[in-house]
Amino acid sequence: MLTVRAPATSANLGSGFDVFGAALERPADVVRLTKSDRTTIEVTGAGSQFIPEDPEKNTVGAVAEALDAPAHIRIDKGVRPASGLGSSAASAAAAAVGLNALYDRGYTREELVPIAAKGEAVVSGDAHDDNVAPSIMGGFTIATDSGVTQIDADIPLVACLPDIVVSTRDARRVVPEHARVEQLIETVGNAATLTTGMHRDDPSLVGRGMHDTVVTPARAKLIDGYETVREAALDAGATGVTISGAGPTVIAACEDRHQKAIASAMLDAFGERGVDARAYQTRIGRGAQLF
Numbered sequence: 001m002l003t004v005r006a007p008a009t010s011a012n013l014g015s016g017f018d019v020f021g022a023a024l025e026r027p028a029d030v031v032r033l034t035k036s037d038r039t040t041i042e043v044t045g046a047g048s049q050f051i052p053e054d055p056e057k058n059t060v061g062a063v064a065e066a067l068d069a070p071a072h073i074r075i076d077k078g079v080r081p082a083s084g085l086g087s088s089a090a091s092a093a094a095a096a097v098g099l100n101a102l103y104d105r106g107y108t109r110e111e112l113v114p115i116a117a118k119g120e121a122v123v124s125g126d127a128h129d130d131n132v133a134p135s136i137m138g139g140f141t142i143a144t145d146s147g148v149t150q151i152d153a154d155i156p157l158v159a160c161l162p163d164i165v166v167s168t169r170d171a172r173r174v175v176p177e178h179a180r181v182e183q184l185i186e187t188v189g190n191a192a193t194l195t196t197g198m199h200r201d202d203p204s205l206v207g208r209g210m211h212d213t214v215v216t217p218a219r220a221k222l223i224d225g226y227e228t229v230r231e232a233a234l235d236a237g238a239t240g241v242t243i244s245g246a247g248p249t250v251i252a253a254c255e256d257r258h259q260k261a262i263a264s265a266m267l268d269a270f271g272e273r274g275v276d277a278r279a280y281q282t283r284i285g286r287g288a289q290l291f
């Protein structure tokens with residue numbers, strides 16, 4: 001039997017829609033794998049009642065199929081589904097890393113990214129790599145059709161998850177089909193600023209580079225209280241705030257000394273709207289670990 005811990009991730013980071021992703025130090029899924037004649041799945045933990053155990057409907061089933069590696073897969077969810085924290089991707093990443101080792105398939109971590117993304121296609125209708133890449137490789141990742149670029153960054157973050165459900169599939173439907181050339185120019189500038197900030201471990205550049213006027217405003221409407229929570233986090237010292245993945249988690253970049261105050265400001269702001277939430281004081285962390 002093999003055990004894998006695969007982290008939650010925050011995709012997009014504002015200016016990097018479907019491209020940027022960051023592994024979070026916590027929360028994480030823990031997945032146990034045992035070789036078997038056919039794939040069977042058991043799910044416990046956060047939101048497990050909403051996660052199918054049918055291999056055709058669970059992200060790990062598609063990964064086992066792609067690797068031709070049937071197994072009994074026990075998933076202990078640390079990452080609630082439909083959170084914007086790469087919940088479905090964390091399980092897929094864990095299955096890819098674990099089954100590759102269990103069956104000695106010999107793929108590199110980068111080669112496992114498109115394999116794990118097949119699991120994402122099962123739930124979101126699209127094989128986007130921006131969650132599975134950081135969950136497998138750790139750090140900050142830039143996932144494009146030509147491959148994944150990875151940077152080991154260290155940036156403090158607050159990920160505030162409200163008691164609202166936003167499915168990635170639904171949130172992809174509100175993404176605008178067109179953007180103006182001015183928005184393209186602004187996005188390139190912000191994405192380059194954010195990437196430089198990751199390279200320098202500079203929360204101020206990362207926060208500034210999170211700004212996005214294309215996808216985020218359309219999705220903010222799906223998150224009750226988004227603007228209030230964003231302003232509260234900025235007032236408490238956040239260097240930048242945006243939607244994590246497809247939402248509803250709101251993510252803030254910051255310096256260590258402001259992290260606690262930002263977490264409570266975000267919780268209070270959701271609370272004032274009558275929305276329960278939990279805040280993870282976290283940071284960019286490592287990729288899936290095998291035990």
Ligand SMILES: Nc1ncnc2c1ncn2[C@@H]1O[C@H](COP(=O)(O)OP(=O)(O)O)[C@@H](O)[C@H]1O
Nearest residue numbers: 051058059081082083084086087088091123168
């Ligand atoms: N192993 C899994 N972990 C989490 N969700 C899963 C898994 N397999 C299938 N799902 C389904 O995926 C959907 C959640 O995925 P998604 O909306 O992408 O959430 P998140 O934003 O947290 O990644 C839910 O409908 C859930 O039932």
Ligand SMILES: N[C@@H](CCOP(=O)(O)O)C(=O)O
Nearest residue numbers: 011018084085086168245246
């Ligand atoms: N790029 C995707 C990322 C979805 O992330 P999730 O954590 O919400 O699954 C998107 O924005 O649709």
